[in-house]
Amino acid sequence: MILVTGGCGFIGSAFILDWLHQGREPVVNLDLLTYAGHLGNLREVDSQPAYRFVRGDIGDADLVARLLGQHRPRAIVHFAAESHVDRSIAGPEAFIQTNVVGTTRLLQAACEFWKALPESEAEAFRFINVSTDEVFGSLQPGEPAFSERHQYQPNSPYSASKAAADHFARAWHHTFKLPVITTNCSNNYGPRQFPEKLIPLMIHNALAGKPLPVYGDGRQVRDWLHVSDHCSALRAVLEHGKPGETYNIGGRSERTNLEVVHTVCKVLDEARPGCRHADLIQHVPDRRGHDRRYGIDDTKIAGELGWKPSTGFEQGIRDTVHWYLTNPEWVESVTSGAYRRWVEQQYPTIQAA
Structure with missing residues (x-):
C-alpha cells in the first residue's frame, strides 16, 4: 500500500481517485482537514476497502510512526502543504509550520521506518516530495524555462x-x-480545486454575476497543468524515478492570467448563451512581490521517464468549467462564511460571491 499526505486537497484527492480507479494498491490518506481539505472530494471511494482516511497532522511524529508501523507502505506521496501565495503573505507562520516543520518531521519518521525495513523492502521504498515551480523565482520574457538545474530564488513566503x-x-x-x-x-487546474485559485475563482464569481478580479495588468505568465496529467506524471516518477533526483512537471501551456480568464469566459458564454462574462473582469491592485512568469522545461522527465502531458489547455478548461457547472453542490459546500470573509478581505473592492 501507499501513504498519501494531504489527500483531501485538490491534487491529493485527484491522485487518490486516479490511483484507486486504476486498481492499484490500497491507500491510507493522512489529512488534517484544514480549510482546503474536503472529505467530499473522496466521497466516491470512501467506502472502498482499499481506502482509509486518517485525520491527523504530518507534524505529529507519534501518529505518523504508528501509521507507518501498522500499514508498512512501500511509498509516501507527500502533498500536504499550505499552498496559497496570498494566504502566505497574510500569515506566513502557518506555512513555516506545515511546509517546513511538518515536512521535516515527516521525513524523520519516514527515515526511521525505512531504516528498519528488510533490505528488499528498503530498496523498493520511495518518498515522493511534491513541490512547486515557484521555488525557482520569476522568469523574464524570453528567458529559458525552469530546468531542474535552475537556482532556487523563492520570492513569497509560500x-x-x-x-x-x-x-x-x-x-x-x-x-x-x-x-x-x-x-x-507548474500551476494545476481541474475539478475540485478550492475557489481561491484563479480558475475556480473566475468560474465561481462569473456564475454568480460577480466581478472577476485580475491582479495588476493580468499579464503574469504561468504554465498550466491539468491535474490528471500531474497525477500520471507522479505515477511515472513513483514507478521509475531515481532516488535523489528531481523532476519538473509542466503542462506545456504558458498563458497570461488575462488569457486564462478570457478563455474561461468564452467557455461560459458558450454554456450560457446571452451572457458576456468578460464584461465582469475587473483589474485590482497587484499582489505584493508578484512573480511575473513561470515556465517549465520538462525535457528530463520526458527523456528519462517517457512522460508528457496529454490534456490541451483549451479542452482542459472546457472539461473544468463543465465539472463546476454540473457540481454546484460541491461549490456550495466549500464556499462557507469563512471563505466569503477571506474573499472580502483579499479583494476589498470586490463583493464576495
Whole structure:
C-alpha cells in the first residue's frame, strides 16, 4: 500500500481517485482537514476497502510512526502543504509550520521506518516530495524555462517554505540515504480545486454575476497543468524515478492570467448563451512581490521517464468549467462564511460571491 499526505486537497484527492480507479494498491490518506481539505472530494471511494482516511497532522511524529508501523507502505506521496501565495503573505507562520516543520518531521519518521525495513523492502521504498515551480523565482520574457538545474530564488513566503522543504528532503537523501524524489510542478487546474485559485475563482464569481478580479495588468505568465496529467506524471516518477533526483512537471501551456480568464469566459458564454462574462473582469491592485512568469522545461522527465502531458489547455478548461457547472453542490459546500470573509478581505473592492 501507499501513504498519501494531504489527500483531501485538490491534487491529493485527484491522485487518490486516479490511483484507486486504476486498481492499484490500497491507500491510507493522512489529512488534517484544514480549510482546503474536503472529505467530499473522496466521497466516491470512501467506502472502498482499499481506502482509509486518517485525520491527523504530518507534524505529529507519534501518529505518523504508528501509521507507518501498522500499514508498512512501500511509498509516501507527500502533498500536504499550505499552498496559497496570498494566504502566505497574510500569515506566513502557518506555512513555516506545515511546509517546513511538518515536512521535516515527516521525513524523520519516514527515515526511521525505512531504516528498519528488510533490505528488499528498503530498496523498493520511495518518498515522493511534491513541490512547486515557484521555488525557482520569476522568469523574464524570453528567458529559458525552469530546468531542474535552475537556482532556487523563492520570492513569497509560500515559495520560500516549499524551497526549505525541498532542501530538507534533499538533505535527508544525501545524509541519511532516504530514497527521496522531489517533483516541481507548474500551476494545476481541474475539478475540485478550492475557489481561491484563479480558475475556480473566475468560474465561481462569473456564475454568480460577480466581478472577476485580475491582479495588476493580468499579464503574469504561468504554465498550466491539468491535474490528471500531474497525477500520471507522479505515477511515472513513483514507478521509475531515481532516488535523489528531481523532476519538473509542466503542462506545456504558458498563458497570461488575462488569457486564462478570457478563455474561461468564452467557455461560459458558450454554456450560457446571452451572457458576456468578460464584461465582469475587473483589474485590482497587484499582489505584493508578484512573480511575473513561470515556465517549465520538462525535457528530463520526458527523456528519462517517457512522460508528457496529454490534456490541451483549451479542452482542459472546457472539461473544468463543465465539472463546476454540473457540481454546484460541491461549490456550495466549500464556499462557507469563512471563505466569503477571506474573499472580502483579499479583494476589498470586490463583493464576495
